[in-house]
Amino acid sequence: MLTIQNLHARVGETPILKGINLEVKAGEVHAIMGPNGSGKSTLSSILAGRDEYEVTEGSVIYQDDNLLALEPEERAWRGVFLSFQYPVEIPGVKNIYLLKAAVNAVRTHRGLPELKAGEFLRLVREKLKVMQMDEAFLHRNVNEGFSGGEKNAMKFCKCNCWSQHLRSLMKPTRVST
Amino acid sequence: MIGDQCGAHTFPYVEVQEPSAQLEHEATTSKVSDDQLFYLRTRGMTEEDALNMVVNGFCKDVFQKLPMEFAVEAEALLGITLEGAVG
Numbered sequence: 591m592l593t594i595q596n597l598h599a600r601v602g603e604t605p606i607l608k609g610i611n612l613e614v615k616a617g618e619v620h621a622i623m624g625p626n627g628s629g630k631s632t633l634s635s636i637l638a639g640r641d642e643y644e645v646t647e648g649s650v651i652y653q654d655d656n657l658l659a660l661e662p663e664e665r666a667w668r669g670v671f672l673s674f675q676y677p678v679e680i681p682g683v684k685n686i687y688l689l690k691a692a693v694n695a696v697r698t699h700r701g702l703p704e705l706k707a708g709e710f711l712r713l714v715r716e717k718l719k720v721m722q723m724d725e726a727f728l729h730r731n732v733n734e735g736f737s738g739g740e741k742n743a744m745k746f747c748k749c750n751c752w753s754q755h756l757r758s759l760m761k762p763t764r765v766s767t
Numbered sequence: 768m769i770g771d772q773c774g775a776h777t778f779p780y781v782e783v784q785e786p787s788a789q790l791e792h793e794a795t796t797s798k799v800s801d802d803q804l805f806y807l808r809t810r811g812m813t814e815e816d817a818l819n820m821v822v823n824g825f826c827k828d829v830f831q832k833l834p835m836e837f838a839v840e841a842e843a844l845l846g847i848t849l850e851g852a853v854g
Contacts, residue, residue, distance in 0.1 A: 638809045
């Protein structure tokens with residue numbers, strides 16, 4: 591499903607990844623551990639398509655596609671999900687609005703019909719229940735004023751709504767609940 | 768702004784009749800944070816849609832106070848002006 595071969599990357603002049611190899615098959619869970627600054631976040635960010643990292647060598651193949659050649663949104667449509675270590679706040683944009691826009695953007699590109707308001711609400715309520723989260727979350731602005739735990743819970747809720755295939759989760763501390 | 772021949776020039780001008788008033792004037796332009804755009808793009812939105820969402824969210828407080836027909840127009844105008852404004 592995901593094959594990373596001899597991946598080298600740098601930020602500016604500083605090399606960070608020096609020959610990463612990783613093979614992930616469908617259904618597998620991998621934990622990447624290492625001391626601070628060893629490149630865990632860098633790897634995640636590169637998979638999601640952040641452009642401040644320069645890949646100097648190696649390849650990333652995801653479901654027969656050259657992942658590195660795709661735009662971040664194209665990766666999302668194909669099922670790549672990056673959870674942010676420090677979720678970004680977007681003032682004035684409610685969670686429910688972002689969720690719906692994103693779910694439908696992904697659905698459209700997978701050739702599925704967009705969810706109507708009612709269908710979408712049903713889906714979200716179900717996912718919130720799994721995470722034991724209150725519906726009031728939906729009407730708060732994206733990550734604004736969320737506690738660390740709430741941000742984490744929200745990540746999982748989002749991830750599940752998208753039903754993404756490849757999930758790269760940074761510090762997913764709520765995994766245990 | 769549309770086209771490469773246009774520009775925006777702001778000339779602050781405040782007329783005050785009250786001698787004891789203290790006031791300031793400020794106009795700034797800014798670019799949308801790369802982090803916000805990237806975040807939305809990793810959630811499947813195109814750069815264009817992402818930009819729209821951030822800016823509309825930012826302006827929402829003001830829009831909500833405008834009369835309905837004004838608000839609709841302002842939103843539509845924002846949609847036009849934002850194209851290609853990323854950098």
